[in-house]
Amino acid sequence: MNTISLAPLAVVLPFIGAALAFILIRHTRAQRVISISILSVTLILEVILLFSVWETGAQAVNVGGWLPPVGITMVVDQFSALMLVVSSAVSLAVLIYAAGQGMTDGDEDGPISIFHPTYLILVAGVSNAFLAGDLFNLYVGFEILLTASYVLMTLGGTTPRIRAGVTYVVVSVVSSLLFLITIAMIYAATGTVNMADLAVKLGDLDPGTQLMLHLMLLVAFGIKAAVFPLSFWLPDSYPTAPAPVTAVFAGLLTKVGVYAMVRTETLLFPGDRINSLLMVVAGLTMVVGILGALAQTDVKRMLSFTLVSHIGYMVFGLAVGSVVGIGSAVFYVAHHITVQTSLFLVTGLIERRGGTANMDRLGGLAKLSPLLAMLYFIPAINLGGIPPFSGFLGKLGLLEAGVDLGTPLAYLLVAASVLTSLLTLLVMARVWNRAFWRTPEDAVHPDPILLATGAGGSSLRNSGEVVETSSSRFAGRNANDLLPRTMVYPTVGLVALGVSLSVLAGPLFSLSDNAARDMLDRTPYIEAVLGEGAGQ
Amino acid sequence: MSINITFMVIMGALYACGIYLLLERSLTRVVLGLAMLANATNILLLSTGGFQGLAPLFNAGIAVEDYNDPLPQAFILTSIVISFSVTAFMLGIIYRSWVLSRQDEVQDDIEDRRVASQSSFDAEDDADVPEDTTEFTPPEEAEEAPGSLRATGQSTRPEAKE
Numbered sequence: 001m002n003t004i005s006l007a008p009l010a011v012v013l014p015f016i017g018a019a020l021a022f023i024l025i026r027h028t029r030a031q032r033v034i035s036i037s038i039l040s041v042t043l044i045l046e047v048i049l050l051f052s053v054w055e056t057g058a059q060a061v062n063v064g065g066w067l068p069p070v071g072i073t074m075v076v077d078q079f080s081a082l083m084l085v086v087s088s089a090v091s092l093a094v095l096i097y098a099a100g101q102g103m104t105d106g107d108e109d110g111p112i113s114i115f116h117p118t119y120l121i122l123v124a125g126v127s128n129a130f131l132a133g134d135l136f137n138l139y140v141g142f143e144i145l146l147t148a149s150y151v152l153m154t155l156g157g158t159t160p161r162i163r164a165g166v167t168y169v170v171v172s173v174v175s176s177l178l179f180l181i182t183i184a185m186i187y188a189a190t191g192t193v194n195m196a197d198l199a200v201k202l203g204d205l206d207p208g209t210q211l212m213l214h215l216m217l218l219v220a221f222g223i224k225a226a227v228f229p230l231s232f233w234l235p236d237s238y239p240t241a242p243a244p245v246t247a248v249f250a251g252l253l254t255k256v257g258v259y260a261m262v263r264t265e266t267l268l269f270p271g272d273r274i275n276s277l278l279m280v281v282a283g284l285t286m287v288v289g290i291l292g293a294l295a296q297t298d299v300k301r302m303l304s305f306t307l308v309s310h311i312g313y314m315v316f317g318l319a320v321g322s323v324v325g326i327g328s329a330v331f332y333v334a335h336h337i338t339v340q341t342s343l344f345l346v347t348g349l350i351e352r353r354g355g356t357a358n359m360d361r362l363g364g365l366a367k368l369s370p371l372l373a374m375l376y377f378i379p380a381i382n383l384g385g386i387p388p389f390s391g392f393l394g395k396l397g398l399l400e401a402g403v404d405l406g407t408p409l410a411y412l413l414v415a416a417s418v419l420t421s422l423l424t425l426l427v428m429a430r431v432w433n434r435a436f437w438r439t440p441e442d443a444v445h446p447d448p449i450l451l452a453t454g455a456g457g458s459s460l461r462n463s464g465e466v467v468e469t470s471s472s473r474f475a476g477r478n479a480n481d482l483l484p485r486t487m488v489y490p491t492v493g494l495v496a497l498g499v500s501l502s503v504l505a506g507p508l509f510s511l512s513d514n515a516a517r518d519m520l521d522r523t524p525y526i527e528a529v530l531g532e533g534a535g536q
Numbered sequence: 537m538s539i540n541i542t543f544m545v546i547m548g549a550l551y552a553c554g555i556y557l558l559l560e561r562s563l564t565r566v567v568l569g570l571a572m573l574a575n576a577t578n579i580l581l582l583s584t585g586g587f588q589g590l591a592p593l594f595n596a597g598i599a600v601e602d603y604n605d606p607l608p609q610a611f612i613l614t615s616i617v618i619s620f621s622v623t624a625f626m627l628g629i630i631y632r633s634w635v636l637s638r639q640d641e642v643q644d645d646i647e648d649r650r651v652a653s654q655s656s657f658d659a660e661d662d663a664d665v666p667e668d669t670t671e672f673t674p675p676e677e678a679e680e681a682p683g684s685l686r687a688t689g690q691s692t693r694p695e696a697k698e
Contacts, residue, residue, distance in 0.1 A: 070607075136611060136614070140614060140618075143618045147618070147621055147622065147625070150622075150625055151625070154629060154632075157632045157636075158636075159633075159636050159637075162629060162632055162633045162636060163633075165629060166563065166629060166633070169622070169625070169626060169629065170558070170566060170570070173570050173622055174558070174570075174573075176618075177570075177573050177574060177577055180577050180581070180615060181577055181580060183581075183611070184577065184580045184581045184584050184608075184611075185580075185584075187581075187584045187607070187608065187611075188583075188584035193607075
């Protein structure tokens, strides 16, 4: 059997899981079992897909047997297969983390029972967007994941979440409408929405029309990817959501936007028409984002700003437009999904252990929980780009691509990315110094839970009982509840995945370079969809 | 490709009204604005189908050129479903925010404006006032705008060192 025909299952399986989870809405335990096992199966399937396209390159499936350009096509190439595997691995880890949180906090009857089906729908939407071979299916994928994300964002319906959710929903809907308008215009101009077909036909259009369509697509995707002038909504909305939700949003949703931007730049509108503009935008995204992060005292908000900032690196690679540049951007996306998600998961653990995610109130966590300290430290220096880790390798590739290009703007961008990297390290080190190294008494407003455990010392750890505090949400819990194993293990797994990206950097870089070469060449993608000879 | 002038006029009016409503502060109007924008986009999609023609139901006796282009109509159908679900969800959010803020006029973005008018975003929402306590304030205090507790919490909060 042809392995590529498994591709639609990456979308269908999570949907089936979501349906089952909906049916079992009263049985939280069954929900957990179903959603975790469905996602595991999906992950295995996607790994098979990745290996099947590793050497051969792009392959296409025509869903329902309708031939392109009329039917719905799903295309798997190295880039989309890599994205599928990384995103599913990350969402599986977050799901286990969330299930662990639910088991510890006892959500058996809460409104949280909606979490599992919605989460699976989100995963289905992400997979659909990565697999989409035509613009309209990409739009549908976006809408599936966005609609699921609206629900997850406002889970529980507290005042801050509703306030943040409104901004998020309105901004997302506007960007989706912009995307739909662009699709309508592209369809009016070319009579097709199949991406491979468009790659052939868009080049024949009048240059002015091409530029307009190109920019409209990039604005629509830029809002989703949170590229600088369009990134205002992200740090305001992500941090209010529950920790696992923020983690998966930070890891996946913006990257789907980046993925769509890469496809736009390589497949639909090749050439360096707006690369200078993209470089300026990339530089501003990096610098403005990290300056925002410097001003934060809340770890979640700070991480949201670093997320925006590091989107700039991916746009940088895209703007350079060489094989090395796009290859490094592909590698960087994979690296950043894992690292950013693990950091958000760790922040969730910090919030549980320390009672708050505010840097002014945290302290002494390294002593309280060395494991937590390690879990923060590894992805933090990975994000900051310290040599043995994948963050360094990705950035090195980007710098190399920038220097290869050699224009003044490229050198400026190289300088900006080095500066951003250093500032990221500074921000990460500041969290480390404040939350982990100093004693709780040194904090401006130490959280009572930290002082309580600090004063009570060993007796507390033995009895497992924390002194009663009135202002902490986690008051009265024992130490096992504060850092449950079911939440720590998936975080460990995700951090390990981040480290393994560094260990496997050789094969991964060859994969991402192959992906970049094929994407820049365009013929493999077009021929996979339309048949031999179509890409000429 | 022929263009239907009625479509164009309706589309333009819908886009203009939709954008105007989107910029309003009341959430209900924002939702109406989004619905108008979605409908305007649907008309745009419809007009990309080109000439008017027969319904695209296959009949061997009809020449190919006489059919309308079915693809934009399929797009519109999908888009209607999506905008329907989003509108329903937005209405849910509006109701929820009305329940939370106990105001007839939904003006949820006042809080946003307050945050935006501050010199920095440093203050975390629940830095000093844990969010749970707002639920247990006496009724007379709860009558005030929900942001007032936050506001006092932030103003009395000592400046962070550094």
